[in-house]
Amino acid sequence: MSEATRYERGLAKLVEIYGDRGRQLIASLQDIAPDLGRYVVEFAFGDIHCRQQLDLRSREIATIAALTALGTAGTQLRAHILAGLHVGCTEQEIVEVIMQMALYAGFPAALNGIQAAREAFAENASKR
Amino acid sequence: MSEATRYERGLAKLVEIYGDRGRQLIASLQDIAPDLGRYVVEFAFGDIHCRQQLDLRSREIATIAALTALGTAGTQLRAHILAGLHVGCTEQEIVEVIMQMALYAGFPAALNGIQAAREAFAENASKR
Amino acid sequence: MSEATRYERGLAKLVEIYGDRGRQLIASLQDIAPDLGRYVVEFAFGDIHCRQQLDLRSREIATIAALTALGTAGTQLRAHILAGLHVGCTEQEIVEVIMQMALYAGFPAALNGIQAAREAFAENASKR
Amino acid sequence: MSEATRYERGLAKLVEIYGDRGRQLIASLQDIAPDLGRYVVEFAFGDIHCRQQLDLRSREIATIAALTALGTAGTQLRAHILAGLHVGCTEQEIVEVIMQMALYAGFPAALNGIQAAREAFAENASKR
Amino acid sequence: MSEATRYERGLAKLVEIYGDRGRQLIASLQDIAPDLGRYVVEFAFGDIHCRQQLDLRSREIATIAALTALGTAGTQLRAHILAGLHVGCTEQEIVEVIMQMALYAGFPAALNGIQAAREAFAENASKR
Amino acid sequence: MSEATRYERGLAKLVEIYGDRGRQLIASLQDIAPDLGRYVVEFAFGDIHCRQQLDLRSREIATIAALTALGTAGTQLRAHILAGLHVGCTEQEIVEVIMQMALYAGFPAALNGIQAAREAFAENASKR
Numbered sequence: 198m199s200e201a202t203r204y205e206r207g208l209a210k211l212v213e214i215y216g217d218r219g220r221q222l223i224a225s226l227q228d229i230a231p232d233l234g235r236y237v238v239e240f241a242f243g244d245i246h247c248r249q250q251l252d253l254r255s256r257e258i259a260t261i262a263a264l265t266a267l268g269t270a271g272t273q274l275r276a277h278i279l280a281g282l283h284v285g286c287t288e289q290e291i292v293e294v295i296m297q298m299a300l301y302a303g304f305p306a307a308l309n310g311i312q313a314a315r316e317a318f319a320e321n322a323s324k325r
Numbered sequence: 326m327s328e329a330t331r332y333e334r335g336l337a338k339l340v341e342i343y344g345d346r347g348r349q350l351i352a353s354l355q356d357i358a359p360d361l362g363r364y365v366v367e368f369a370f371g372d373i374h375c376r377q378q379l380d381l382r383s384r385e386i387a388t389i390a391a392l393t394a395l396g397t398a399g400t401q402l403r404a405h406i407l408a409g410l411h412v413g414c415t416e417q418e419i420v421e422v423i424m425q426m427a428l429y430a431g432f433p434a435a436l437n438g439i440q441a442a443r444e445a446f447a448e449n450a451s452k453r
Numbered sequence: 454m455s456e457a458t459r460y461e462r463g464l465a466k467l468v469e470i471y472g473d474r475g476r477q478l479i480a481s482l483q484d485i486a487p488d489l490g491r492y493v494v495e496f497a498f499g500d501i502h503c504r505q506q507l508d509l510r511s512r513e514i515a516t517i518a519a520l521t522a523l524g525t526a527g528t529q530l531r532a533h534i535l536a537g538l539h540v541g542c543t544e545q546e547i548v549e550v551i552m553q554m555a556l557y558a559g560f561p562a563a564l565n566g567i568q569a570a571r572e573a574f575a576e577n578a579s580k581r
Numbered sequence: 582m583s584e585a586t587r588y589e590r591g592l593a594k595l596v597e598i599y600g601d602r603g604r605q606l607i608a609s610l611q612d613i614a615p616d617l618g619r620y621v622v623e624f625a626f627g628d629i630h631c632r633q634q635l636d637l638r639s640r641e642i643a644t645i646a647a648l649t650a651l652g653t654a655g656t657q658l659r660a661h662i663l664a665g666l667h668v669g670c671t672e673q674e675i676v677e678v679i680m681q682m683a684l685y686a687g688f689p690a691a692l693n694g695i696q697a698a699r700e701a702f703a704e705n706a707s708k709r
Numbered sequence: 710m711s712e713a714t715r716y717e718r719g720l721a722k723l724v725e726i727y728g729d730r731g732r733q734l735i736a737s738l739q740d741i742a743p744d745l746g747r748y749v750v751e752f753a754f755g756d757i758h759c760r761q762q763l764d765l766r767s768r769e770i771a772t773i774a775a776l777t778a779l780g781t782a783g784t785q786l787r788a789h790i791l792a793g794l795h796v797g798c799t800e801q802e803i804v805e806v807i808m809q810m811a812l813y814a815g816f817p818a819a820l821n822g823i824q825a826a827r828e829a830f831a832e833n834a835s836k837r
Numbered sequence: 838m839s840e841a842t843r844y845e846r847g848l849a850k851l852v853e854i855y856g857d858r859g860r861q862l863i864a865s866l867q868d869i870a871p872d873l874g875r876y877v878v879e880f881a882f883g884d885i886h887c888r889q890q891l892d893l894r895s896r897e898i899a900t901i902a903a904l905t906a907l908g909t910a911g912t913q914l915r916a917h918i919l920a921g922l923h924v925g926c927t928e929q930e931i932v933e934v935i936m937q938m939a940l941y942a943g944f945p946a947a948l949n950g951i952q953a954a955r956e957a958f959a960e961n962a963s964k965r
Binding site for chain 3: 267268269292295296299304305306307308309311314315318
Binding site: 497506515518522526545558 | 775777808813
């Protein structure tokens with residue numbers, strides 16, 4: 198597959214999962230690190246997220262869990278909570294995933310994850 | 326609910342998810358930190374994993390993702406990969422979850438997660 | 454012990470350590486993840502912090518050290534610095550614990566911990 | 582070498598690398614943890630950064646990479662990006678180092694590192 | 710204070726806390742990074758651990774908590790558990806500190822910390 | 838550029854940096870996660886490490902620093918220390934980079950990094 202195809206396929210998947218927010222992320226990198234934006238599209242979305250071996254809902258559950266546990270990527274966690282809602286997770290399911298991280302990364306990680314969920318849920322509600 | 330009930334409910338859930346390996350973990354703590362074992366049973370399994378708001382398969386996907394991303398808990402990651410197989414994840418799905426962590430925690434985390442999966446899959450195969 | 458007793462015991466311990474700030478944390482979770490608040494009360498405070506085998510001052514020193522080293526939980530670090538003052542640590546002792554983390558987690562962790570201490574000390578002073 | 586000499590040597594190196602921003606960091610610690618500031622000068626700069634076995638440009642590349650990967654020290658990352666520019670790295674080289682961290686610590690770490698670079702580059706431009 | 714004095718003071722403190730194990734750590738670095746060993750003696754022990762503002766028992770509680778929470782330094786965690794015993798912590802107190810980390814860094818961190826304690830306690834028993 | 842070209846370019850770069858060890862890594866993934874090996878070749882080496890904006894020596898310094906600081910990827914750290922030697926870093930320079938991480942990630946991270954260097958240097962010496 199050519200790079201052009203990977204980019205196009207990745208951008209379509211990015212927009213399917215994130216909506217316009219996805220385009221904005223890529224656009225925001227144009228002035229400083231445009232190739233990082235291109236790799237996000239080509240590799241993260243054109244390669245990984247286009248794989249058929251796992252459904253998008255499970256992929257977002259995995260990402261929300263990992264980012265909650267790491268605790269170093271609040272912006273990205275909020276984006277993936279919105280993506281989770283977009284691909285079919287309920288708010289309650291997302292809260293459960295985050296709460297469960299208290300077991301594996303401690304209560305502060307879960308509490309900060311819940312705060313990210315609160316902000317993402319509010320953003321989602323304001324767009325409907 | 327009384328503590329006895331939480332413990333019994335938690336132990337049943339622990340064995341449902343982990344099989345005998347779960348009992349062994351708790352037994353291994355008796356000589357040094359028996360209460361930590363009790364909290365694992367009561368809180369992690371009697372409280373969190375008994376919650377109905379998320380299915381066990383999604384819970385294991387979340388845990389496998391988080392432990393792969395954190396990269397500090399190889400023993401527990403192997404245990405949860407076995408648990409994932411036990412509650413209905415396929416080997417391919419587990420590999421996908423771990424591969425995806427390359428995006429969120431880097432390639433070394435994913436490569437070490439795959440090594441944990443290799444060991445867990447072998448242990449699982451040897452028990453059938 | 455029944456769940457009601459654990460909750461009551463935990464809430465009393467939470468207020469002993471944190472004062473009203475503890476109640477506010479639990480209240481703030483009511484709209485989105487009330488059970489996470491309940492687990493904080495029952496497990497973190499009703500189970501762990503009620504244990505007699507270690508004094509509260511040592512428990513707060515341990516928590517301040519860990520949260521400074523992890524570097525991912527600024528809100529919780531400030532809360533535990535206030536709790537440390539509340540259970541008898543001096544400001545100087547807390548600064549020492551945080552400074553020592555330069556050895557085990559690096560200077561940025563210690564510098565960010567000191568910034569959290571500055572904010573917590575100011576909040577504490579404003580309440581007297 | 583006496584402590585006075587280490588302090589003087591360290592302060593000179595700190596100012597060589599950071600300019601006035603270095604003095605401000607040390608001054609900002611005077612009211613709460615002056616000895617932490619002294620150790621930064623004596624040990625971090627008087628001992629480590631004065632070592633001749635590695636050039637300052639390589640040292641800043643190493644630090645920018647590490648702080649981007651850790652993801653817990655935004656303030657210090659911005660300071661070291663400015664220091665990197667100060668000791669001869671180009672903006673493009675710094676962007677490359679940060680982008681490369683997508684491989685070793687994941688895309689969120691790289692994206693947050695790029696955001697730190699954007700802010701540091703702007704601060705640097707405003708001072709010229 | 711001259712460097713010689715810091716080194717001597719640090720070495721005495723290192724041996725006070727760690728016994729011969731401390732000397733072995735420094736000796737083990739002679740062939741590859743002798744200056745790192747020197748900095749451990751001078752800065753970690755000659756500067757930080759000689760400070761009077763916090764007792765050694767509290768310092769070891771802080772370090773055991775931090776290393777358990779970080780989960781990346783098993784060798785050092787075992788050494789500090791031995792040091793904790795050496796400066797007056799009981800085995801039970803050390804187990805409590807580690808168990809408490811389940812709250813702040815998750816159960817896998819606590820379980821791995823308990824395993825380190827088991828090994829350190831056995832080493833300590835074999836030396837008596 | 839087509840995928841075939843990215844793969845070929847990436848494999849050539851992988852072997853340039855790692856020698857046969859690089860081929861072995863990819864081969865070791867064939868039975869369980871062959872696509873992860875393909876992404877390492879295509880994205881990590883065909884995309885990132887082929888970029889001209891930063892020299893390979895600086896890239897390895899960045900990676901050694903990051904993996905030392907993270908402390909969760911011993912296998913990969915050893916591989917990158919060998920790669921660093923391969924692209925022109927001296928043993929002394931690598932030791933300096935690792936020592937410097939004591940400042941940014943703490944002494945345990947630096948000490949464990951030095952242990953990785955010891956093993957990598959021995960492996961390198963045995964192959965000459």
